[in-house]
Amino acid sequence: MRIDIITIFPKMFAAVLNESIIKRAQNKGKVKIYVHNLRDYTLDKHKKVDDRPFGGGSGMVMQPEPIFRAVEDLKSKASKSKTRVILLSPQGKRLNQKIAKSLAKSQHLILICGHYEGIDERIRQYLVDEEVSIGDYVLTGGELPAMVMADCIVRLIPGVLGDRNSLNFESFAGNLLEYPQYTRPANYRKMKVPAILLSGNHQKIADWRKKEALKITKKKRPDLWRMKWTR
Ligand code: 9D3
Numbered sequence: 547m548r549i550d551i552i553t554i555f556p557k558m559f560a561a562v563l564n565e566s567i568i569k570r571a572q573n574k575g576k577v578k579i580y581v582h583n584l585r586d587y588t589l590d591k592h593k594k595v596d597d598r599p600f601g602g603g604s605g606m607v608m609q610p611e612p613i614f615r616a617v618e619d620l621k622s623k624a625s626k627s628k629t630r631v632i633l634l635s636p637q638g639k640r641l642n643q644k645i646a647k648s649l650a651k652s653q654h655l656i657l658i659c660g661h662y663e664g665i666d667e668r669i670r671q672y673l674v675d676e677e678v679s680i681g682d683y684v685l686t687g688g689e690l691p692a693m694v695m696a697d698c699i700v701r702l703i704p705g706v707l708g709d710r711n712s713l714n715f716e717s718f719a720g721n722l723l724e725y726p727q728y729t730r731p732a733n734y735r736k737m738k739v740p741a742i743l744l745s746g747n748h749q750k751i752a753d754w755r756k757k758e759a760l761k762i763t764k765k766k767r768p769d770l771w772r773m774k775w776t777r
Pocket residue numbers: 634635636659660661662663664678679680681682683684685686687688691
């Protein structure tokens with residue numbers, strides 16, 4: 547998979563993309579992630595990417611020219627692939643595991659990070675295939691959402707996760723939250739680990755964990771309990 551990210555803040559991405567699982571996935575050749583400075587696609591000497599809104603009003607609007615040029619250039623760089631152009635925007639469909647799974651099947655994603663008060667509507671209309679939000683809260687731009695998307699997509703690419711965090715386990719666990727976990731010491735300041743976990747009876751331990759996971763999910767996330775996105 548190839549992921550191209552278009553942003554006016556390219557430096558925000560290095561720390562996230564060059565660490566941990568995403569870095570390993572790139573080193574293993576499972577994904578190539580490129581971050582592009584939108585200003586590199588401007589044609590004027592001031593590298594201007596936004597302007598005042600027609601019709602008046604406060605704030606600035608991102609102009610079509612740099613974004614169209616960037617997307618066209620990046621599509622041509624992965625010419626044999628089917629490309630999905632995604633705009634990170636508060637107006638988008640809310641990202642969930644089902645959407646992530648569908649996106650993880652793509653060969654080529656272009657993520658556009660919106661900013662300012664908005665972007666020229668023609669970008670939405672003629673360039674963008676899908677708009678995605680990461681939740682109902684206000685951020686300052688699409689950069690953190692693009693990183694969230696890259697993270698949750700990359701870990702779904704076959705061969706990216708090791709056995710320890712495998713997707714098999716995830717689907718086995720279904721739509722449940724995690725059961726309570728403990729490690730040494732068994733007695734810490736008189737707070738004791740449930741005896742069953744020290745019993746060595748693997749069947750009983752598995753049953754206990756399942757029961758606890760059900761209890762915790764019903765209590766803390768009754769909404770999840772009714773959902774089926776991890777199945
Ligand atoms: C003052 C601007 N707002 C007018 C109603 C809209 C607005 C535009 C752009 C609010 C925030 C932003 C910046 N956020 C994103 O680009 C964004 C985002 C988010 O804020 N929350 C959750 N997901 C996303 S994806 C992109």
